[in-house]
Amino acid sequence: MINLSIPGQEPQAFPRGISAKDALTKLGGLGSADVFAVKVNGVEKDLMVSLNEDGTLEPLSFDSSEGKEIYRHTSTHIMAQAVKECFPTAQMTIGPAIEEGFFYDFAFERPFTPEDLEKIEQRAKAIIESNLPVTRLEMSKTEAIAYYQARGELYKVEILEGLPDEQISLYQQGEFVDLCRGPHVPSTGQIKAFKLLSSAGAYWRGDERNPMLQRIYGTSFPSEEALQKHLDNLEEIKKRDHRKLGKELDLFSIQDETGPGLILWHPKGAQIRLIMENFWRAQHLAHHYEMVYSPHVARLDLWKTSGHLDFYRENMYASMPVESSEYQLKPMNCPFHIMVYKSHLRSYRDLPVRYGELGTVYRYERSGVLHGLMRVRGFTQDDAHIFCSPNQLAEEVRNVLKFTTFMLGTFGFTEFKMYLSTRPEKAVGSLEQWDQATQALEAALKEGGYAYEEDPGEGVFYGPKIDVKIQDALGRSWQCSTVQVDFNNPQRFALSYIGEDGKTHQPIMIHRALLGSIERFFGILLEHYGGAFPTWLAPVQVVILPISQKHEDYAKKVGENLRVKGCRVDLDLRNEKVGLKIRESEKAKVPLMVVVGDREAETETVSVRKRNGKNLGTMSMTDILQLIRDETPEAVKQGSFLLG
């Protein structure tokens, strides 16, 4: 007999060899949710696995991330089976579950068309309908290689040859067999809602030197309702696309004639950006940063010294000749801030030195990667460089992290994830320096009480970094902030300060951006709010809507009254009905609409309507200013004072 339990319950005795499913049934672990797999002592297994030792059993359903992955993994096998049945010459490669679904890559003589996908989906649904049992096979590596070689599945052979294990597991449903670690759901009928979404090219093993494969994306859910909810969410994402909203709200454009990846900020977008930048500057002054400005080009030699020419060349534009030397459009701000630091002798008493700049940089990005405001060729980093002594490092990093969450929080983001990236393959500096810097970052994360994950090998060539990802209104995560420690540039540029001991020391540099880039952050904000910016960011805070042209004078008076108080006002004096004006203001997502007619003109009041229909009734002009003030974060009000 063996002792088995589910978490939080007393173990019970079972005969050796009992299946996990039977044990779970007796233990009452199947519950209401559809359980299709199990974790035995923490290891994911098939429901039908036979148990031969004591252990705890955790039922897995679609509700857990592990369960979801298993569910989608079986789904991708079903898709692969359908593809093989529809297109026998397609060779299978790999097909994992991903965040929102799954994909499978096939080597096929031509791309799959939408009609192909339709056909494959129908076939897959038939496979689900026939509820084939999914069973685990085991064989030796040699046998498996022979099996796939005989079937002409050369990619599978290549995968097998790379596996260290001698014993290989495969999963079979009907005639279809796929190499797989498992586990899987017990039968194909468990997949309740199944949909193929798109097809695209993808390189074998993700390497552009390898052949291009045909990837099919799909998703699956335990119910049609859940699938529909997911599809609705995709619709919502489309509706909120910053490129679409940017056009609709007239915030920015990217034009052929100007060049791809280069942003033209229209007045309303520029207004929002201005507010963001003013807030940013004021807060940096409040946080003991000093502002600097730097040029957009510099001698090429500067980039040789910084190491960018060696490590960043593929992202830099070609240099240009100026008189007898070469100049380079800047891809980074750091060397300039370094040169400001170097402009005179520094004492330990000066440290830390914190230089901030909204620095515009230009990077050559390959045409296929450009994406609206999120990935561009010219952008403005909310950059700063902190020069400090080694013993100030951890505290400086900690303060940066605190500053980051404060800034992002003010913009409406409250969910953060932190990632610690360590030494990449292509790197400068000694291992010792890397260790020291990584430890400092780790210490700052721990002391600040932040949960974080490690991203091994994802650091920058000159040092390790912490990245902060935020979650937006639709639950998507975006990387904005980055904090990078750098022992390397201070050395390259021979930076120094005179210490307490009268001797020369080398400062440590911290590179940091809180928002990342103004362009990307603006794009994220735009999607986060779906274009309905909070009052403090809205390009137009109040729109004044006279009932008829008779009320134009009073409307102008109200507008001017609000404008002189610093409120961003628009007047809609067109000869149109107020209903139309409201409709258009609503579409323009203006937070407050002020309707003025005879009643208001007589009593020197305004009638206020909020975005989305709520009528606040009649109030005085002072009241409406208070309304705006109430909707402005304290930190922003403080900021405007600091900027004088």
Add this chain to the structure above:
RNA sequence: GCCGGCGUAGCUCAGUGGUAGAGCAACGGUUUCGUAAACCGUAGGUCGGUGGUUCAAUCCCACUCGCCGGCUCCA
């Protein structure tokens, strides 16, 4: 950069091997109006660009530029 799709008026989109339409916007007029679309009229396009096939190309072909979905990369 690679694979696939797409490019028609300011915007959203129809359409055809015989040199183009709709709605909204714009402009002119009528209306002077109370919380999500008043009415009438006018104007607007070398159908992304270049070359080719054809009696004839916006439509077919090639190249090119750009956009979109992916791959790869990334603030």
